[in-house]
Amino acid sequence: xxxxxxYGTKPxxxxxxxxxxxxxxxxxxxxxxxxxxxxxxxxxxxxxxxTTYQFVxxxxxxxxxxxxxxxxxxxxLLHGMNGLRVVIDDYxxxxxxxxxxxxxxxxxxxxxxxxxxxxxITFQHSANVGVSCLH
Amino acid sequence: xxxxxxGMWAWLLHRVTGLGILLxxxxxxxxxxxxxxxxxxxxxxxALFDSVIVRLLSLSLIGAVLLHxxxxxxxxxxxxxxxxxxxxLAMFIIAxxxxxxxxxxxxxxILAPVLPFLHTHTTTITK
Numbered sequence: 544x545x546x547x548x549x550y551g552t553k554p555x556x557x558x559x560x561x562x563x564x565x566x567x568x569x570x571x572x573x574x575x576x577x578x579x580x581x582x583x584x585x586x587x588x589x590x591x592x593x594t595t596y597q598f599v600x601x602x603x604x605x606x607x608x609x610x611x612x613x614x615x616x617x618x619x620l621l622h623g624m625n626g627l628r629v630v631i632d633d634y635x636x637x638x639x640x641x642x643x644x645x646x647x648x649x650x651x652x653x654x655x656x657x658x659x660x661x662x663x664i665t666f667q668h669s670a671n672v673g674v675s676c677l678h
Numbered sequence: 679x680x681x682x683x684x685g686m687w688a689w690l691l692h693r694v695t696g697l698g699i700l701l702x703x704x705x706x707x708x709x710x711x712x713x714x715x716x717x718x719x720x721x722x723x724x725a726l727f728d729s730v731i732v733r734l735l736s737l738s739l740i741g742a743v744l745l746h747x748x749x750x751x752x753x754x755x756x757x758x759x760x761x762x763x764x765x766x767l768a769m770f771i772i773a774x775x776x777x778x779x780x781x782x783x784x785x786x787x788i789l790a791p792v793l794p795f796l797h798t799h800t801t802t803i804t805k
Contacts, residue, residue, distance in 0.1 A: 672719030
């Protein structure tokens, strides 16, 4: 069984698909840790009813948490949208339809990336941070 | 129709969970962006996460994440280990078992606040 050596002829479609193949796996490994820790912080060490504005404000006072969340956002979004691209490639074959679906996917990627990044960069908690738990 | 076996089901589950997680991610990015509107608005959004239905939905999301992650590891082992293909079914079973094993503690933590008989040290909803 041949295993990729990393050199030799690239696939006819150019190197992007090879890059995509590696990207899934590298981002996937990173995401395992990023997501599991995120789920533990949001649901286990704190009940979700206590993940209020105040909770976020305290976390985001530390810029490392903002960085963590931004890495999670970027990797998850790109990993997921790359997967969506593969699904579209599988089921959408016509030229016009592909144009519509792929450009929608690309647009969604940009829009959600911008929305998430702006939220993480601009968040400055208000003077009144609200309650610590909802009940 | 292609009558595939365990490998096909693994592929299908990986695809379905992946798309499900992606759809959730869109909603999640929007609900976090509510931070910009201040604590009153943001906490309203969090109140939604508190309900029993949404807790169950969160749980199914966590199940999907675990399955997608463990099956993803299985895929990489198939890719990078000479004997990977030979043991693909065994690895799929391991992935399923690990998914269930990881799911149970999350289920306890997430449902405990709303199910009185699971009450341990977490607060219960008084209603």
